[in-house]
Amino acid sequence: MKRERVIFIIGPTGVGKTAFAVELAKRLKGEIISADSMQAYRFMDIMSQKPTPGERKAVLHHLVDFLDIDDEYSAAEFIKRADPLIDKIIKKNKRPLVVGGSGLYIKALVDGLFPAPEKDTAFRKRLQKEARSSGTKKLHDRLKIIDPEASSKIHHNDLRRIIRALEIFHLTGTPISAHKGMTKGIKDSYAVRLYGLIMPRPMLYERIEKRADEMLEAGLVEEVKLIRRRDPSMTASSSLGYKEILGYLDKRYSLDCARELLKKNTKHLAKKQLSWFKADNRIRWIDLKEISQENAIRLIVTECKV
Numbered sequence: 001m002k003r004e005r006v007i008f009i010i011g012p013t014g015v016g017k018t019a020f021a022v023e024l025a026k027r028l029k030g031e032i033i034s035a036d037s038m039q040a041y042r043f044m045d046i047m048s049q050k051p052t053p054g055e056r057k058a059v060l061h062h063l064v065d066f067l068d069i070d071d072e073y074s075a076a077e078f079i080k081r082a083d084p085l086i087d088k089i090i091k092k093n094k095r096p097l098v099v100g101g102s103g104l105y106i107k108a109l110v111d112g113l114f115p116a117p118e119k120d121t122a123f124r125k126r127l128q129k130e131a132r133s134s135g136t137k138k139l140h141d142r143l144k145i146i147d148p149e150a151s152s153k154i155h156h157n158d159l160r161r162i163i164r165a166l167e168i169f170h171l172t173g174t175p176i177s178a179h180k181g182m183t184k185g186i187k188d189s190y191a192v193r194l195y196g197l198i199m200p201r202p203m204l205y206e207r208i209e210k211r212a213d214e215m216l217e218a219g220l221v222e223e224v225k226l227i228r229r230r231d232p233s234m235t236a237s238s239s240l241g242y243k244e245i246l247g248y249l250d251k252r253y254s255l256d257c258a259r260e261l262l263k264k265n266t267k268h269l270a271k272k273q274l275s276w277f278k279a280d281n282r283i284r285w286i287d288l289k290e291i292s293q294e295n296a297i298r299l300i301v302t303e304c305k306v
Contacts, residue, residue: 003189003190003191004090004190004191005095005190005191005192005193005304006086006096006097006098006186006190006191006192006193007024007028007030007095007096007097007098007193007195007300007304008035008097008098008099008106008110008192008193008194008195009021009024009097009098009099009195009197010035010099010100010101010103010106010194010195010196010197010277010283011101011196011197011198011273011277012101012198012204012269012270012271012273012274012277013101013208013240013266013269013270013273014204014207014208014211014266014270015197015198015199015204015207015270015288016197016207016288016293017099017100017101017197018049018051018055018099019055019293020197020293020296020297021059021097021099022051022055022058022059023293023297024097024297024300024301025059025095025097026058026059027297027301028095028097028301028304029093029094029095030059030089030094030095030096030097031059031060031061031062031089031092031094031095031096031097032051032059032060032061032062032097032098032099033061033062033063033082033085033086033089033096033097033098033099034061034062034063034064034099034100035063035078035082035098035099035100035101035102035105035106035109036048036064036099036100036101036102037073037078037100037102037105037235038236038239038240039051039063039064039065039100040063040064040065040066040067040073041065041067041068041069041071041073041236041239042065042066042067042068042069043069043223043226043227043230044069044223044227044236044239045223046215046218046219046220046223046241047215047220047223047224047227047239047240047241047242048239049211049215050064050065051064062082062085063078063081063082063085069227069230069231069232069233069236070230070231070232070233070236071233071235071236072233072234072235073233073235073236074235075102075104075105075108075113076108076113078102078105078108078109079105079108079109079113082098082109083109083186086098086186086190095304101273103273103276103277106194107280108185109185109186110185110186110187110192110194111185111187112184112185112188113185117167117168117171117172119167120167120170120171123167123170123171124163124167127139127163127166127167128159128163131159131163136156136157136158136159136162137156139159139162139163139166140154140156140162142166143162143165143166146165146166146169146175147165147169147175147176147177147178149175149177150165150175150176150177151165164176192282193284193300193303193304194280194282194283194284195283195284195285195286195300196277196283196284196285196286197286197288197296198274198285198286198287198288199287199288199289200287200289203289204270205267205270208263208266208267208270209263211266212259212262212263212266213259215241215262216255216259216262220241220245221245221248221249221255224241224242224245224246224249225249227242228246228249240262240265240266240269241262244258244261244262244265245258245262247261286299
């Protein structure tokens with residue numbers, strides 16, 4: 001039986017995912033599900049670079065502009081909302097396009113996210129004390145016995161992950177690798193196609209710098225003032241632009257300094273996103289310097305007909 005196809009358009013911040021996905025959705029008769037952790041928030045229009053009113057009129061967007069600024073958002077919450085949306089879109093004979101740069105959200109949707117137990121603070125403190133007295137390697141050796149698969153993927157100095165793996169076994173009696181093996185994502189129900197947009201780093205950084213200037217000209221400072229008054233959640237306040245502008249508003253540095261910090265931190269985020277995505281060999285990369293957007297869209301449309 002042929003499985004329904006779900007298309008992902010992913011890549012680093014600033015590469016042009018939104019405009020690309022809107023044009024692609026028009027050709028595929030699709031609807032877009034945002035996998036952007038910040039576009040979900042109301043009042044965060046400039047900071048999150050939401051689709052424009054024109055783009056949202058041209059193509060129906062989901063999971064954009066629906067959360068209050070003091071609400072938390074997570075990969076688990078994203079899955080809970082995105083999964084039924086995919087089924088709903090397909091039942092309308094439309095194509096679901098998942099679009100964004102939040103690597104964890106995308107991986108969680110595709111591969112699943114196992115329901116991890118709550119932390120055991122006393123157990124963690126005991127292991128941390130043991131690591132200080134006997135070394136991290138001793139805990140890693142214990143993990144090797146309990147869960148050889150997990151230990152092979154966790155560096156022997158990565159104390160946080162070692163303790164979490166031991167903690168899950170302590171709380172559930174089941175190794176963390178077994179939990180992950182039982183986890184199901186949409187890849188088990190749909191034919192998933194992941195397309196990553198990329199361009200040479202100097203070209204991407206130039207776009208990022210230009211966008212930061214445009215955000216400030218569009219009223220980013222006023223937007224941050226508004227969000228601050230509404231007491232943003234931990235998730236919302238982690239958005240790029242918020243802390244950088246707060247430093248200016250608190251008179252810790254000038255607006256020019258805030259501008260440069262925004263550019264620097266956005267480039268750093270793009271680098272981190274690329275590192276995350278490059279580890280997934282299922283992604284088909286499209287270099288927008290080597291191929292025009294129009295030809296790239298035609299390529300994807302053609303592949304979707306096969």
